[in-house]
Amino acid sequence: MEKAKRKISIIGSTGSIGTQALEVIEKLQDEFEIVALAGGSNVDLLKIQVEKFKPKFVYASKPIFVDGVECVSSLEDICSNKANDIILVAVSGKIGLRPTLTAIENGIDIALANKETLVMAGDIVMNRAKAKGVNIIPVDSEHCAIHQCIKDISQVEKLIITASGGPFLHKTVDDMKAATVEQALAHPRWHMGKKITVDSATLMNKGLEIIEAHHLFGFDYDKIDVVVHPQSIVHSAIEYVDGSVIAQLGLPSMHIPIQYAITYPKRFEGIKSKSFSFADIARLDFEKPDFEKFPCVKLAYEAGRIGGTATVCLNAANEEAVFAFLDGKIKLFNIYEVTQEMLSRHNAIKNPSIDEIFETDEKVRNLTRDYISKLA
Numbered sequence: 001m002e003k004a005k006r007k008i009s010i011i012g013s014t015g016s017i018g019t020q021a022l023e024v025i026e027k028l029q030d031e032f033e034i035v036a037l038a039g040g041s042n043v044d045l046l047k048i049q050v051e052k053f054k055p056k057f058v059y060a061s062k063p064i065f066v067d068g069v070e071c072v073s074s075l076e077d078i079c080s081n082k083a084n085d086i087i088l089v090a091v092s093g094k095i096g097l098r099p100t101l102t103a104i105e106n107g108i109d110i111a112l113a114n115k116e117t118l119v120m121a122g123d124i125v126m127n128r129a130k131a132k133g134v135n136i137i138p139v140d141s142e143h144c145a146i147h148q149c150i151k152d153i154s155q156v157e158k159l160i161i162t163a164s165g166g167p168f169l170h171k172t173v174d175d176m177k178a179a180t181v182e183q184a185l186a187h188p189r190w191h192m193g194k195k196i197t198v199d200s201a202t203l204m205n206k207g208l209e210i211i212e213a214h215h216l217f218g219f220d221y222d223k224i225d226v227v228v229h230p231q232s233i234v235h236s237a238i239e240y241v242d243g244s245v246i247a248q249l250g251l252p253s254m255h256i257p258i259q260y261a262i263t264y265p266k267r268f269e270g271i272k273s274k275s276f277s278f279a280d281i282a283r284l285d286f287e288k289p290d291f292e293k294f295p296c297v298k299l300a301y302e303a304g305r306i307g308g309t310a311t312v313c314l315n316a317a318n319e320e321a322v323f324a325f326l327d328g329k330i331k332l333f334n335i336y337e338v339t340q341e342m343l344s345r346h347n348a349i350k351n352p353s354i355d356e357i358f359e360t361d362e363k364v365r366n367l368t369r370d371y372i373s374k375l376a
């Protein structure tokens with residue numbers, strides 16, 4: 001008898017995470033059946049993926065025609081399809097939130113790459129997932145590492161999130177102030193989408209990950225530490241109450257956390273190409289993050305501690321500032337200044353509804369764009 005395959009959909013299949021997920025699935029063809037693939041504007045790549053992986057459904061920002069495949073009209077159409085056992089949410093930005101909630105309401109497990117979903121609405125998402133008995137398995141490598149380390153969460157004292165430090169780790173603040181878009185996009189360890197790569201240069205990515213960890217694992221911000229670890233071999237760690245530290249290590253590749261999240265709780269050789277060798281790695285370095293040079297981390301702690309819509313504001317202002325930087329309208333360092341200004345003006349709503357979250361997001365984006373237009 002043929003064994004049952006896990007039925008999966010990928011939203012954001014044409015992105016950095018999405019394409020790597022398809023590489024994982026290609027190696028594990030006997031384990032997966034693809035229900036749907038969804039992308040945005042890169043229709044050419046999506047068509048190639050659809051022809052190769054033959055899902056039943058496809059979604060793109062504009063209609064796409066492939067023989068035998070039904071084109072649906074929204075990401076929610078995919079995420080409400082109960083044929084799915086699991087959905088990989090690999091779109092970027094705020095568009096991940098509604099489809100994630102739709103999947104949760106339909107009792108479908110989620111492999112979550114899109115950190116903005118938790119930064120914007122972590123309380124609602126985690127509460128609904130708990131109520132529906134839905135598993136949310138993190139793809140983000142740090143959270144995936146912590147997920148792998150935790151055995152008994154009640155005995156964990158704190159979380160230790162590692163940060164590679166990005167391209168400006170050992171550069172001066174002046175170097176950062178003069179940084180070009182090209183320099184900011186030249187991440188030494190990871191090849192990712194542009195938005196997250198800029199966030200990695202300012203370390204806002206780490207800030208967003210602190211908030212993501214707070215929601216995923218339910219730890220206070222005082223119990224979430226960040227340590228810089230340039231080699232990106234230790235993907236994060238936890239400290240138990242007795243002082244034992246458990247870390248997850250591996251070669252820096254997103255294939256491993258993606259595979260872990262979509263095959264959980266099983267493990268497979270799958271995409272692994274090389275065995276790990278401590279001797280080849282030879283050394284692992286750690287240092288304290290420099291909050292003067294990377295103030296975005298402090299700002300994220302601040303927004304997280306305020307809670308409610310403060311993290312919505314942080315996320316929206318930062319994202320708009322990153323887009324403005326990529327468009328050449330502001331400097332890299334302005335991203336912090338703009339985000340800080342927006343946060344200082346924001347009156348956070350406690351326990352916001354989803355509508356209030358989206359309203360806040362829209363309002364902050366408009367204010368941020370307006371503020372940036374007057375900066376020059």
Ligand code: NDP
Binds near residue numbers: 011114115139190
């Ligand atoms: P990319 O920019 O490479 O990919 C984004 C994906 O979202 C693309 O498939 C894009 O489609 C799709 N998309 C964008 N807008 C829409 C839309 N309106 N409707 C449907 N699809 C849309 O991002 P990454 O893969 O780097 O990141 C994805 C998420 O994962 C982010 O939230 C990021 O923070 C997180 N993450 C990424 C990591 C990485 O290593 N890349 C690591 C950890 C987390 P198209 O290109 O066709 O327009």
Ligand code: MG
Binds near residue numbers: 140142
């Ligand atoms: Mg990460």
